[in-house]
Every structure is written in C-alpha cells, then in structure tokens.
Amino acid sequence: MSKVILTLKRHISAPVHLDTLTPDRVCGRKVTELANEEVWEGNRRIKIKTLFNIEGNIADKPDDIALEIIGDLSRTRSIGYKMTAGTLNIRGTGGLYIGESMSGGNIIVEGDAGSWLGSNMRGGTIEVSGKTGNFVGAASRGTTKGMMGGIITLKGNAGNEVGAWMNSGTIRILGNSEMAPGIHMTGGTIHISGDCSGRAGAQMKGGKIIISGNMQAPLPSFSFEEIREQTKNEKDSVRGPFYVFSGDNNEDGNGKLFINVERNSQLKWYEKFLEG
Amino acid sequence: MTEETIQSVVCTVCGCCCDHLEVKTKDNAIVNVKNACAMSTSKMLGYMNERLTQPKIRRGDKLSNSTYNQAVDSAARILAKSKSPLLYGWSLTSCEAIEVGVDLAEETGGFIDNTTTTCHGPTVLGVQEIGESSCTLGEIRHRADLIFYWGANPVHSHPLHMSRYSVLSKGRFRKSRSERTLIVVDVRKTDTAKLADVFVQIEPNRDYELLSAIRAAVRGDEIEQDEVAGVPVERIEEIAEKMINCEFGALFFGLGLTMSAGKSVNIDAALSLVRELNSKTKFVIMPMRGHFNVNGANNVMTWLTGYPYAIDFTQGYPRYNPGETSAVDLLAREECDSALVVASDPISNFPLQAAQNLASIPLMTIDPHETPTTLCSDIVFPSTHVGIEDTGTVYRMDGVVLETRKLVDPPKGIKSDVEILRAILKRLRTIRRLG
C-alpha cells in the first residue's frame, strides 16, 4: 500500500480540472512525473506542483494506491473522474463532479462536497462526511441514465435532485434532502434518514425511495398502497413502519416511495384507504 | 428641417418583437410613435436619456473620460491577462454582435453567458430532458381555442402579446375573444388574471404539484388528495377536461414557473403535461421570453457552440453545464477574474453576493446608458441602440427572425456593439500574436 499526499499550497481563483488525479492514472509513475503533469486552471495549463506539495511514493498497481488531497478544493472539478480502483481521500472542501463516472475504488471526502458528486457513477463507493450539493449520482444534461452502480453515503445534508435519472446502485443520506430526490429514477435505492423538502420520486419509473424522516406529502400522482413495518435498502433492513406509495403514475411508474409513519402524522388520513 | 414617417418598425423591448410600429422622426430625433405599448413608447421617446457620451476608464475611485482606442486597448489587455473571464449580457443587442461575442469568448478562453441564465435557463434545461411541443405565434392566433398563461403577466410584461398573438387576436379559424377560453394560473390575481375566464390562484412554489395533478387528471388517474397547491381536485379535473376537449391548446408560461421552487423541474412537468396532451388533442407550449433578442442570443450561441448559454471555452472547446458554467454560479463561487458585460445590467439584476463579486473584479461594460453596472465598471464603452440607431437581426420569442431598422443616426462618434467588440477582438489577437 502506497500513500501519496497532495497538499494545496495556494489559493485557487479559477476552476481547476483535476480529472487526472486518480490512482489508475498516477500508478507506476514517479512523484516527480506527477508533479510535472499539467492540468487546466481556467484557460491556462499549469503544473500540478505549482498547486500542491506532493509527498509519498506511488505504487505500480492502482489498488495499492491511496491518494490524499488536502485543502480548500471547492473550485476544483472532476477529482476521481472515471476512477476504477484504489482509494482517494479528500480532506477539506471538495469541488464539483467528485467521482464522476467512477466504476471502482473508494472516495472519502472529509468535509463538504460540491454538486454532481458521483454523477454517471458505475461502481465503487463514495462517502462524504459533511454536506453535499445538488445532483448527487445524477445524469449529465440531456442523458437519461444517471448512477448505474456503486454506493454513495452522505453523512450530512444533500441538495436538490439527488439520484436524478438514477438507474441502479444505492444512495444513503444520513441527513436531510432538498427537493425531488430520485426524480426520473428508473432503478436503485435512495434512503433518506432525515427529512425531505418534497417531490420525492417525481416522474420516477422504477426504483425505491425510503424517507425515515418527515416529508409533507407525496406528489398527487402517487397512490397509497399499504403500511409496512420495515423495508430493505440492499441487504440491510430499515425499520418503519412506513406508508408505502407507488408511482409516478404520470410515467406509468412502478417505483416505490416509503414514508415513515411516526414522523408524518399529517399523512394519517391516507389510512382511510386501508379500510375495505 | 427633415421629417420622415417610417412604417413596419420592429420594437426592441420585449420578446414579442412587434413589427407594426409607425415612427415619426424630425431632425434626426424620434418625435412620435404609433401602435406601440407603454414600454416601447417609453424607449422610443426616452432612448436619449442618461446616454453615455464618452468611453470612460477608472482611475483611482473615479471613472474619467477616455477614447475608444484607449478603452479598447485596456480591455484587450485585461482579457489577455485573464485566466477565467466572463462575457455576459447579449440579449439586448443584435445577433451580429453576439456572433462577434462568441468569437471573443473563444479567443479569450473564457465563459460566455446570456441573460437566459436568469430568465428561461430552467426552460432550456427542461427542454433538454423532455423536448418541447411548440409553434410560431401565428399558429396560436389562427387555431387556439384554449389559452393558458401560467406564472406570466403579459398585461405588464408583454403588453401586446394578447392582442397580437393570442386570446384577443383575430385568426383564420378563431374570429373573436368569445371563441377562445383563457385560463390564468398565478399566485396573485394579476391584471392578466382579471381578463381570464378561469383564474386559478395557486400557493407560491407549488406549481410542480399542480402540474402533476393536472397531468394525472388528464390521464384519468385518481388523485387521492382533496386539494393540491390550494386548488380543489374537482377544479383540477375541470381544467383537465377543458384541456382534453379543446381543438388546439396553448400554454404560455413565464418566470413564475422558472423562478419558483424546483425551477427546471417545474418546466419538466409543464413540458411533460403538454406532450401528454398531444395524444388526445393538439397542444403547444411556449416560454414568454423577456428581452427582445434573448432568443437570438440562444440561437447564435447554439449554432456556433452547440449550447444556448452558459458556455465554457476555458479548455479551447465548448463545455456546458448550467449550475457550473452559468454566470451567477461562477460569480457566487468567485471563479472569474474579469468580466465584460454587453447590453445588460447584472449589478441590478444579480443577487447581492454575485453582484458584489462582479463589482470586485475588473469589470468592462458596453451599454448605451448609465446603469448601476456602468457605475461599478472599470471601463465603460458607450454604444448605439440596435433597432433605433442601427440595424441588426433579432429573434422573436417563437424564433421568427426580424431585421430591425435604423431610424435615426447615433449621437456623434458613438460606436455600435459590433464595432466595439470587433475592435477588442482585433486588439486582443494582436496582443496575443506579439506575445
């Protein structure tokens, strides 16, 4: 196992694209080679060493590499792009598109992360300790397949449209979610431990959304089915009880929406549909 | 003393681009305007107010007079130095100017965005997911028997829209108001709502819920809730009936939909509803574009780069992702190191934090008038008025293209946006060549 630590040594004032910083792309190289590699800062090509102090050594196999990037990276883009193996640890504030299109390996963000985290993700795991922006595990503009595999765990709150066009895989949000998680989703599972601002599963065709916290109301295009004591998120079971809705009927959807019973007394009236 | 009356003048205020104005000029000044709305008249008669008369460059705390050559040179030098410049505005100028603007953005390796970003940007994002069943305004005038204004208040924002193109117009198959039904959906009973056959007052930020409820009703699905967004389900079902049973329906929507919670998601729902309706009848949808050439800005940028706004040239080819590459986000994240504003007033229009960042970087502005943005600029270029002092191509909200007319000469020595932008581009290329 080899560890490479990149520590940001100056303020970033323009978008910096770090899509080449993944274990698979740096493996087998000397640290000096990596240091002299060029990336975009705004419209300029700059050497990585002008941004970061680099220490450690680089193994030959991606799986053996642990990349650690430290600093305020909020103006960076695409760290972990198309990553296939190894681990990548971001300490500080992560930027946009962390782990976009990744298919393997692990990314850990110790801090906040920007929007489009894990967009088009195919496999691997991403974990964020702080809060995350919008479009987690979403699809790129115009496409209809977002996250297609892997596991994303957000320990803090998440923004809007988590899992937009999600096709498979798992997203866990331990905090709250803003509007429209699982919009257009066709498969996979989203579990929100906290509250959701609304519109969960908007235009969803398939897949499963579990809300253990509060959500004012499901969309009018969802129909109430039953109350269930518990459900599953992948293997591990999630305790309810839950109001179970199916939808989005507007898309002939057979997605499932689970909303915690105890935390949502305002939905009690749905129980009238249970009689008879 | 020379008097002239000019017919079929194209108005350059809102997205209606009315082209039936009659303008009387006398000694190179506009003295009278016919057929125009209040906004248009105000512009036609007030276009000389608060004009910038000379290029200015900031020295210390003050903007002091300069020349076009000096201003062009300083601007080109700032752009040449910039790692991440933002070129913003474009919806109040001609397509000819916008084309030069895109080349300038590519040459500088910067970002170029137009005012779509803060008006119908979400509409574009919705269209890119769903598509759009639309048409030119004449189709609606001739055929529509059911017309919606949703989150739009044309009486105030597009004063002649109803009489020229929609509910109050006379078409081949719809002769009078009585042959059309007008439904207005808004959070307030606006002056437009007062003219409606049906007014639906909706709770703020609940448009998506109402749209999906109507779609469910159109599909004949049962809605379990008794009311949605403050509207009783019976009412929703009535509306759905009207939509299904019309011969030709048209849904116009405004910023009430694009700016409310959900933004692009609301548009997504509206586009999906209208698409759904086409399996039952004929239905079209159209955004009420605000500025007279914002649609032109979208079109020019699209044919040159593939994308209608929020374009990133920093890596030498067009990238696009509103939310990342759009003006307000770039400024809010403090990612730009200079800005060129053309025919727009972002200091007034952008939220405080974004505007403050804009004011804190080298700011260059091309505009006919003094505005808060010119007050905050380091370099100011006075320019001519397209459609008054200069010709130029503009795109109506439905994509119909018009060539505006030159009515009077510009103030002496004042250059057009095209001339100024070409000069900056030329100077920039020279600076680059000399390295």
Place this chain on the structure above:
Amino acid sequence: MTGIQVTLLTGRSLGQGRAKEHGKLSELYLQSVACCEVDAEDLKTIGVTNGQNIRITTEHGSVVVKGIVPTQTSRRGIAFMPYSLWATQISGSDTDGTGMPSYKGIPSVIEAATEEKILPLEELVQKSFSRKTSKKGRK
C-alpha cells in the same frame, strides 16, 4: 412594532418596464421600483399606511422601500417587488444547480420603517458595492 413573515415575489411590472426604458437614474425609476406591494391587512398589522416606508429582510439581506397596497389584488402573506437593484439586495445567489437564483417565493420579514429613508440608486450602489473604490489586487 414587530414584523411579520411574508413570502416575497419579485417580477416585472409595467411601471418598472416603462421606467427602466426611461432611465435607471431617473426619479421615475426610483418611484416605480423602490417599492413593495403588501396586502392592506398585512400593512395594517405592522402599523404602516399605504405609501409609508417598510423594511424587508431575508437571510440574504435587508432593504428599505415604500410599502404600497397592490393594484393587482394580492392576498395576505404575499409581498411583491418589481425587479430592481432594491429587490436583488435581498435575493440569494444559490441556484440549486440550475444557474437560476431564487427570485420568487423568498421567505421574508417585513416591518415598519417609517423613520428610515429609501436609498436612492447611486447611494445604494455606493453602500453595496463600495469595495469597488478599493479593488484589491489591482492597479
């Protein structure tokens, strides 16, 4: 006198549309846009009569404008401001990843400000963008 919670909408008004064409430094513009339409009942609750000044505060900022009873019927709890520099003083820059800030449906508090004055455009620019006068890292 304490304030009340309202939902703030900003948007186009004919007056604003006309005045912006007339000139943004003009008195007409100030009169047409440095104002906020509030339901008559709500105005009464905060102890303001039609035409007196009110302060609007959101999580993004605070501004003083004239409180007026709308010509276009409103309803309680909803306030409307024409697009303008005064309105953007209290709107936020978060676009939810769409590029579009939230100009409508902003939770705000309105309160009486009958003693405070409305900043005219140039003063407001000075106040909000004074950093301009000392652009660091340049010249």
Place this chain on the structure above:
Amino acid sequence: MMEKELAVVNGLVFDPLNRIDGEKLDIFIRGGKIVESVGKKARIINASGKTVMPGGVDIHSHIAGSKVNSGRLLRPEDHRKDVEPRTRHTYSGVGYSIPSTRTTGYRYTKMGYTTVFEPATPPLKTRHTHEELDATPIIDKGCFPLLGNNWFIMEYLSSGRVKECAAYVAWMLKATKGYAIKIVDPGGVELWGWGKFLKGLDDPIANFNITPREIIRGLCKVNKILNLPHAIHVHTNNLGSPGNYRTTIETMDAVRDLADEKKPVIHITHVQFTGFSGSSWLNLGSGAPEIADYVNKHSHVSVDLGQVIFGDTTTMTADGPFQYFLHKMSGNKWTNGDVEVETGSGIVPFRYRRSNYVNAVQWGIGLELALLVKDPWRVFMTTDHPNGGPFTSYPKVIAWLMSKKAREKTLSKINKTAKKRLDLPSIEREYTFGEISTITRAAPAESLGLKNKGHLGLGADADIAVYDIDPSRTDPEQSPRVLRRAFKEASYTIKTGKVVSKEGQIAGTSYGETFYVESIVSPSLEADLLKEITPKFKDYYTIEMDNYPIAESFLKNPSRIPCKSEV
C-alpha cells in the same frame, strides 16, 4: 487571398460529366476556374497514384436553420461525446449528429465536399437558415423553401390558378433567397396543425378543398412554368409507415404526364424512408425492387437514398406528424415546431440498431435502391443527414456500394430475419469509381442545374477532391477499409482554386457562396400578385409584409441564378 495558379498533375481523374473515367490527366486552375493551361510559376500538386474527382455535391443535408438548431439545443449529450478544440486555423465546435455550423463546414471540406444544400427551410424562418449558412465555412450552399403546405399555394391551386401560383412561388423564392421548391408531406403538415393525420394521396385537406396529389401536380407545373434549375423536391406522404412504397410510386406516377425530355420533373428524396413494403412492422419488407423498377422504366424521376447508418443520430424533418409518431414509438424526447401558414417540423433522437428488425430492413432498402436503380445519373448518395445518420458516414456508404464483401460483413451482423427478407444478399452489383463520382458529384450537380459544379471541364469552378487511393492498384471489392479511409479524408480539397484542406488539416476559415434562383415573371403579373397578397398577408402572418423579404445584402456571398419564366 486566392492562389493565382494551380496544377493538379498525374492524378487518375473521374469526371463523368466529361466522360473521363480514371485517365491520368493534369488539371489546371486559374482565378478559381479550370483552364487550358497555367504558367511555370503555378503551384504543382502531385496527385500521382491518387484519385481526382470534382468537389462533392450534397443535394440533401439538414445543416442549417431553426429545426437544425432546435436539434442542437435539444441534445447537449450529442455534443459532449464529440468536440473539436480550436486550432491555429479553425474555430472550435461540436459534433456529433448535429455539428455546430463551423464544424459542419470543416468536416464536409475534409471529406472533399464543396457544395451542400439545406433541403427544408420554413420560408418565414429562412432568415435564420441564411444566418447559419453564412456561419458555415468554406462550402457553397443553398436552401429549399418548404411550399407543400402553404396556404396561398393551396388556395391558388384549389381554384386552378396555376399562373398566379407560379407568380407567387417566384415571389417566395426571391423573398427567401431560396433555390428550389420543397414539398414535405403535402397537406399532411397542415392537418398536423390540428393534430390530425393524413393517409392517402387523394385525401382532401380540411379547410382547403385540395388533395396532396393536386398540390404535387400543381407545383410540378409551376416548376416548369418558372423554368427552375431543379425539379420539385418531394418528401412524400406516409413517410415511415409500412406499405408506403406504394405512395412513393403513386407520387412519381402522379406527374408522369408532365414529363419532359430534358430532365426529371420530380425528385423523391430519402426514398429509403418511403420504401417500406408490408402491412405492419412485423412483416415490414423492402419496396426497393418495385421503386427501382419504376425509376428504371421512367426517366421523369430521380431519387436520393437517405441511407441508414447503424448508431445514434437525431431525426429532424418538416414532417411533424411522422416525428410525433417516431416519438411515440421510441419514447425518446420530442420537439415540435409548427410554422404559421407554411409548414411544421419535428425532432426526435434515434438509435438505429443492427439487431432491430425494422432498422436492419431500412438499412437494406437504401442499399438495394442504390444497387437496383440502373442509371447512376438519377440516384444520389445521401443519408438525409442527420436522419439516416451523420454525413460523416458517407465513406461507409461508398464502401458498401463498391464492395459486396463490405455488405456481407455487415449483413452477417444484422437481424437474421431482416437478412432473410432482403434481396440485398443476392445483389452482385458493385459501384465503380466512376459511378461513385457520378452519384456523389456529377449527378446531383446536374440535377440542381449547377452548370459549373460537379465536373472538371474548362470553365468549371475549381472545386476538386484528391483522394489517396489508386484505382489501378486497389481492388475495391477486396479492400473496403482502404476505401473508407481514403474517402474519409481527402489528401487535398480545393475550393474555387484554393487548397482549403490537406490530409484533414483545414487551411483556414473562408466562406463560400449561397446560390438562389430568381425567376422573372411579367411585371404586370407580379403587380397583380402583390395587390392580391398584401391584404391577405396581414390576415395570415404575425409579421408585416415589409419585414418578410430577405434583401440580397443580408447574405454574406449571394450568388443569383436567374431564370426566365413563361408567365
């Protein structure tokens, strides 16, 4: 700055219009034209062992206008996978199936194409089309106004006023700076204005008391009256529905009696899409043999292929109802754009799959047509870009036409049932270099009546493509890959006497001409016309009549082609 003199020497020249079929010849250029000889100082391009052809002429490719741009706007995902960074000599841009305007010009140039026609422009929005054509570098171009659902025209023809109709069309072509009469789903698009569908050639069009057949015949007569250089350019009714090959044959036959000796009077475009036999998607078959048979027996018709290319593309036509149908069938996103008084349009992204029965049959229909139509002067190579596939796939089509082996390779990968139902496997014919030069240059140029295009005779425009392939040494049958590589990227592309690209490197951004026709009708007739349409115009359109016509000065490099009408 045009190079003074140029000589392309020792190339093997294929110039069908001048009956030159692979002879080793030198070609001399001065002032952008082909000349007898040049001086000593002329720049020499050694083309020995290479193939020399006139610059390619594309008679039907959707490259500019409101519909194309709506397609670009609709598909960020299409651009993202295919970007063109800027270079010292070129602007940046994007592909893939709907390239930005500059990329379009550059990519055609690299392939050795120098003239391209946008075949469907809504007259009311043609200002937009010209703006995009003017932003498309290097190539010459032109556009065909959509006139098959126009209210004025339907009214003139339903009351039998062909002469007045001709005057109106002449005015239209002048007002829009258009080149030919385009007819799309005649009458059907007007019905689509009400969300309704039209079936047969003799269905009456609601509110207009006319049938598609009458519209086609009427405009065919108008075309002859005005002596327009190209025939009526027709996208038939029922496009994309099983059994529509009959509609295609009926449409061709509807104007048989209007035939004239000189040249075809009707052009059926992207005939693949209207060459379906069978009664449903399940028993869909190829109507190519029947259509080819009719074309072989009747000289009044020409066709172009609309060849399908397997892969992702963006379909876009003025045929609103068809595009809606395609959206329902595919579930893909859909944009519709009806245009008052005149026409409509629709856009749907689409992926043609080898494994898909219908798509595989479509692929076969295009090639069968090309191979079964005997006279290469009346069948032109197109993919109806981007409807069948992007124009950048032309080299593939050339390889399929020239090499049975290439066809068999693809046949072995397509849907098995489709393969069984197609005649294609049993067709032996292989196109020669001369025939390829015919269907990609000479014939389309002749069909468009472009006297100085599509050949290398004295006085012709010096638009030349030099391809790195030696017909005397390569057996096309055996080497499809060599063919594809050669035609993908010309060694040299010369436009009006200037080398504009060399081995895929674009020399710079210049702009070609835009052709439009002006058929002059008698002043009195035109005066009467204006008197009649002026008041109607106000009722019909939402813009003023003064603002409708496009001034010649609006175009970057207009090139007027006058013709004398008979009225």
